[in-house]
Amino acid sequence: MSFTLTKKEVKAHPYRSKGSTLLSEDSHNLKIVYNKYKTNCPPPNPKNQLRFNLIFCHGTGFNKSIWKYHVKKLYQLSQSMQVPWFLDSVITIDALGHGDSALANAGKLGPVFCWDDGARDVITVINQEIATTGDFQNNSESRNVIIGHSMGGFIALYSAFLESELFDSVIPIEAVIYGQIDGLDKFKKIFNKIKQMMIDTFDSHEDALFYFTKFSFTKKFNEEVMKDYLEDELIEIKDPETGDIKIQCKCNKSYQVAGYFGAFPSIAKGMLALPSIKVPILHVVGANGQWNPPESTPWIRETIKPKYLAGTVDIPKGEHLVNAEQPDETIEVIAKFLTERNDNFKKELLETPESKLKHDKKAIEQQEFSKLIDDMDLDNIYGYELERRNLFGNGLKSKM
Structure with missing residues (x-):
């Protein structure tokens, strides 16, 4: 690579x-x-x-x-x-x-x-x-x-x-x-349990690795993906009270x-x-x-x-x-x-007007504006799209 x-x-x-x-x-x-x-x-x-x-x-x-x-x-x-x-x-x-x-x-x-x-x-x-x-x-x-x-x-x-x-x-x-x-409301009930499991500070790299590989919902991660993620996530910080080095998540x-x-x-x-x-x-x-x-x-x-x-x-x-x-x-x-x-x-x-008409702006203008003004053929104007589904009723089934 x-x-x-x-x-x-x-x-x-x-x-x-x-x-x-x-x-x-x-x-x-x-x-x-x-x-x-x-x-x-x-x-x-x-x-x-x-x-x-x-x-x-x-x-x-x-x-x-x-x-x-x-x-x-x-x-x-x-x-x-x-x-x-x-x-x-x-x-x-x-x-x-x-x-x-x-x-x-x-x-x-x-x-x-x-x-x-x-x-x-x-x-x-x-x-x-x-x-x-x-x-x-x-x-x-x-x-x-x-x-x-x-x-x-x-x-x-x-x-x-x-x-x-x-x-x-x-x-x-x-x-x-x-x-x-x-x-x-449903999520609040679930999250009350999730937040109890969330830890963002550890005493050592070993503790952090144990948490992410054995305890957290990340425990099934591919080994290399886990390594990349943690190398970019964990930082060392000094505890202002004790002076001890802690390991913390950036997020x-x-x-x-x-x-x-x-x-x-x-x-x-x-x-x-x-x-x-x-x-x-x-x-x-x-x-x-x-x-x-x-x-x-x-x-x-x-x-x-x-x-x-x-x-x-x-x-x-x-x-x-x-x-x-x-x-x-x-x-x-x-x-x-x-x-x-x-x-x-x-x-x-290959289907765009630019391609079909070989970048001829005059020809493109004549063709596309003719569809708009003369024929009102909106479906065939390049880039003009209409929604033909009922977005506000019962469902979104296509009528096309």
């Missing part, structure tokens, strides 16, 4: 939900930390091979390095020429209150972390990369695929809702984007709880946004997952506009943390989808 890895920092999206920061003025001074991977291999001829860029979003309580194993394996696939696509740049992001973003904003963050703000941070990061490096262009030669797990699945989907032209497609894995009317208990409860002001927004997302979506769940309500999976798959539901995958034996417990199966799903997008995008490109 040949790539560079650089840790980078950018200003977070400045306009945030109330309560995101202890002082309102600090909302304009937050930072997002992320890892950027970049291939060292020369880019291919765009006529022969499509370049992909990947953006990874983690779940609540985790960090950017939960995806390190996946990134390395995907570069290995690309550079060994086992797949028809070329992996160019990759970003893995520490959401606000998590990983190095938690350290960068220590003392500023409030108890509110709305997940849709996390989506705006993702867009801010990508736009910064485009402006400063020229990477992460989403055009005819280079495509951005955003991948997220749990909370990160919501963030990935909402990012595509906010800026559809910035992304080729989305792979939400066990995305939390469906809620029930009494969901908060402390307060920030973890804020992340979990951030679901509830966010999910309704995601449910309303989902049918309006206009990029291909591969919906992935663990076949044995129990974190989301059982009706979540069919609801999501019925709510996505049919033409944009690019596929569904139920990973056998997978649970909610399937991306970390079964990373190789997850990588296989991602790689297969990139191969499909590589083929399908080339076909889609």
Whole structure:
């Protein structure tokens, strides 16, 4: 594998939900930390091979390095020429209150972390990369695929809702984007037990390792994924009273709880946004997952506009943390989808007015405006899409 890895920092999206920061003025001074991977291999001829860029979003309580194993394996696939696509740049992001973003904003963050703000941070990061490096262009030669797990699945989907032209497609894995009317009350009862198990400070590295590998819900993690996650999560701090060295999680208990409860002001927004997302979506769940309500999976798959539901995958034996417990199966799903997008995008490109009319702006203008003005043939205007489902009645069954 040949790539560079650089840790980078950018200003977070400045306009945030109330309560995101202890002082309102600090909302304009937050930072997002992320890892950027970049291939060292020369880019291919765009006529022969499509370049992909990947953006990874983690779940609540985790960090950017939960995806390190996946990134390395995907570069290995690309550079060994086992797949028809070329992996160019990759970003893995520490959401606000998590990983190095938690350290960068220590003392500023409030108890509110709305997940849709996390989506705006993702867009801010990508736009910064485009402006400063020229990477992460989403055009005819280079495509951005955003991948997220749990909370990160919501963030990935909402990012595509906010800026559809910035992304080729989305792979939400066990995305939390469906809620029930009494969901908060149910969650409070469950979380009373969960928070008793949450520990963020340890006497030694050995104690921390025992907790995460034997006691925490992370205990089924793939060994290498666990190693990457903990190396990026645990820091040494000096106890101000005793002078003893303690081991602490970057995402402390307060920030973890804020992340979990951030679901509830966010999910309704995601449910309303989902049918309006206009990029291909591969919906992935663990076949044995129990974190989301059982009706979540069919609801999501019925709510996505049919033409944009690019596929569904139920990973056998997978649970909610399937991306970390079964990373190789997850990588296989991602790689297969990139191969499909590589083929399908080339076909889609041939159907655009630009391609058919050979970039002749006058011809495109005449053709497309004629459909609008003369024929009012909205269905056949490139980019004009109508929703023909009852989004406000009983269900979302397609009438198309």
